[in-house]
Amino acid sequence: MNSEIIGIIAGAFSCTTFLPQVIKTWKSKSTKDVSLTMFLIATLGTTLWLIYGIMIDSFSIIATNIVVLVFSITMLYLIFANREKRNTHTDNAEL
Amino acid sequence: MNSEIIGIIAGAFSCTTFLPQVIKTWKSKSTKDVSLTMFLIATLGTTLWLIYGIMIDSFSIIATNIVVLVFSITMLYLIFANREKRNTHTDNAEL
Numbered sequence: 001m002n003s004e005i006i007g008i009i010a011g012a013f014s015c016t017t018f019l020p021q022v023i024k025t026w027k028s029k030s031t032k033d034v035s036l037t038m039f040l041i042a043t044l045g046t047t048l049w050l051i052y053g054i055m056i057d058s059f060s061i062i063a064t065n066i067v068v069l070v071f072s073i074t075m076l077y078l079i080f081a082n083r084e085k086r087n088t089h090t091d092n093a094e095l
Numbered sequence: 096m097n098s099e100i101i102g103i104i105a106g107a108f109s110c111t112t113f114l115p116q117v118i119k120t121w122k123s124k125s126t127k128d129v130s131l132t133m134f135l136i137a138t139l140g141t142t143l144w145l146i147y148g149i150m151i152d153s154f155s156i157i158a159t160n161i162v163v164l165v166f167s168i169t170m171l172y173l174i175f176a177n178r179e180k181r182n183t184h185t186d187n188a189e190l
Binding site for chain 1: 116129133
């Protein structure tokens with residue numbers, strides 16, 4: 001079996017790994033149990049995999065990591081937006 | 096620059112991506128905001144990447160995905176253990 005076929009299926013799974021978390025967090029707006037460090041590391045790691053994919057000319061690695069990078073950055077945004085909101089709420093509560 | 100050096104650094108990041116979440120969940124025992132689907136997809140995707148890595152003979156892909164697989168399975172265990180515990184608590188509360 002062609003390795004690139006396995007790579008593309010693996011890529012399809014990896015592409016969507018963070019999607020359920022993005023949807024869950026988007027709906028609940030709650031990130032208390034979610035690790036910020038996980039998504040910081042994911043963003044850095046994904047950027048490096050993208051460079052690696054370009055260097056070894058692997059389409060499946062390049063495509064996967066572009067999508068994962070978008071979801072990682074979305075999760076970072078949601079975590080920070082939620083913290084900001086939580087802080088504002090706390091400030092209001094203290095008034 | 097050798098692509099395998101980038102691959103190994105990328106792998107080091109990916110290896111540790113789920114570790115902060117494992118530590119956070121291990122300590123808090125709270126998984127309310129964490130997506131189970133994310134770790135189910137991660138486990139399947141990582142298994143496929145492992146097969147891909149073996150097929151294209153990429154050490155960095157193989158090594159990374161073994162470690163990520165261990166953390167993904169650990170997170171699945173923690174999520175299910177926590178649900179089990181939460182259900183038991185609910186049962187007790189209902190008694």
